[in-house]
Amino acid sequence: MKIHEYQAKRFLKKYDIPVPKGEMAETPEAAKRIAEDIATLPVAVKAQIHAGGRGKGGGVRIAKTLDEVERHAASIIGMNLVTHQTGPEGKRVKRVLIEQGQAIKKELYLSLLPDRESACILVIASEAGGMEIEQVAAKTPEKIIKVYINPLNGIQPYHCRQIAYGLNLPSPAIKGFSQMLTRLYRLLVDYDCSLVEINPLILTAEDSVVALDAKMDFDDNALFRHPDLLECRDSDEENPLEVEASKYKLNYINLDGNVGNMVNGAGLAMAVMDTIKLAGAEPANFLDVGGGATAEMVENGFRIILSDPKVKGILINIFGGILRCDVLAKGVVEAARKTKISVPLVVRMEGTNVEEGRKILSQSGLKLHAAVDMKEAGQLIARVVAGQH
């Protein structure tokens, strides 16, 4: 789960990690009031969306007067911000973060994340701050420092020294940096973050470190033990169909194609999407109804697929292991009746209770194409959406 920069900075503050003075505003008037409270100029007016590259897209501006704060906030709030991470459709900005300007001596990069290969917390740091770390890694890999921390022992002073000296920090900055890094590590572990990224982390004229930007992402599997995080969720940042699907515990991701599909199991769902593409069509979604799906979940899945206007045909591929084919068939029939399904449907079922499932489908009176295997299912759906059937 992603959160906004202003929310991430509240977490940093809670852990006594230095951030610029500032607050979030939803209107230009509120923005101006916050700037008045900050009491010094200039201030930064920063668009709050779940995507990077905001500066280049015009979502971050510096205001030298209070009137400018209001003007910039007015132009940013409500704008459709397009960055390399939002996709061409962009994202509507609803909030801005107003922050005190900083005297920057140097920009650094710092991030912490669980590393899957080593089962350690990986700290990545670089003197090349303010740039995308993937680009730094590609162009100047020697500028990247990586330190692995065993989660059983946690962060030690020597880890901090390795990174601080690696970043060529001036002596007066080292103590403050080490303290900040230790706190960041604690924050990451306490809240089951899948990423904490500070880019840039700045070294000020006074040789202290300040988190100028902050990005946090949380492990969805651990949300059960952080009920306080749920109020940070901004559903407006997510696709409305995906929000709807998550209510029913369905794994749904909206895509650009026109073939809706419903599959049990994530790996098989991806493989079915690939099959659709290889057959010459494009998948409209990823939908894993899971191993323990009920008839009701299948029905909801169906409704969500159909509420995507791009969908011109639906492929259902279920390999019944835990999810029995008769349960699936009942859900499909029920959903098709309720939603008055108007697009062609290709169904391929295999596994537990497959005979009963096929019987339920064939006796339902539904118009559907039955495929005997994956190969045929892919070919059928491609032909159907191309209108050759």
Place this chain on the structure above:
Amino acid sequence: MSIFVGSHTRVLVQGMTGKEGLFHTRQCVAYGTRVVAGVTPGKGGQEIDGIPVFNTVAEAVKHTQADCSMIFVPPPFAADAILEAADAGVGLIVAITEGIPVMDMMRVKQVLYGSASRLIGPNCPGIITPGQAKVGIMPGHIHRPGGPVGVVSRSGTLTYEVVYQLTRQGIGQTTCIGIGGDPVNGTSFIDCLDAFEKDEETRGIVMVGEIGGSAEEKAAEFIRSRVTKPVVGFIAGITAPPGRRMGHAGAIISGGSGTAAAKIAALKRCGVHVCENLGYIGEMCAKVFKTSSTSGDGP
């Protein structure tokens, strides 16, 4: 022959009295698996279907000599369940549970580095040696005993599809292992490839991967340098968009790495027969494994 489990395996089930746990325990018993104990704290002393239930794994092991644990414990308590099994000296731990926090699994993995226990999963369908033992949630009837092919996969139902196609081609399986779809898991592709390479009965290997991480790339290097048996590979997620978690916690393309294209390229470079369309993997295996056995590759 087979790897990791066989008719000798004595299985205990952690979380046996739950709905999922009991359903699948019965399925495993029906398949012929020797389920010797269940563990549910607070339910010790009970008996279900003639299987004794214990409060702790240590107790269960002491009384039943179980050497394998299958775990259905819910995510908040699953890491503890794995550690309990390892602490009791259970040699093989199969964690079916989906949704364990990454932070928990990192700690578990660090502890297991110094332990004699092997963990399969979590977030996996388990492991089956057809005709001998099923320790997991896969439908047993789609498998065909006797080999000669070993299957290893990060996925569940996708593996069933592959196995089903193999069986329809008349190709049996020695052992099929789902190593799980989580970013931090126990047994790796390489562990399984190594075991299949050493298993006399296994004459060919099918490896099913997906986007995210670099386990497939590492496995590809291992295949090139250490595996003499023919390997057919499949990678799911050619159409997966970057930055999105595709159902499995570990299936995500991040920062341009972990793409299907890169994995397919790595496998091809290392001599793996890559099948790009799942619908054809059975046919492809028939071709690859037949050719290699007639050319004297197998025993």
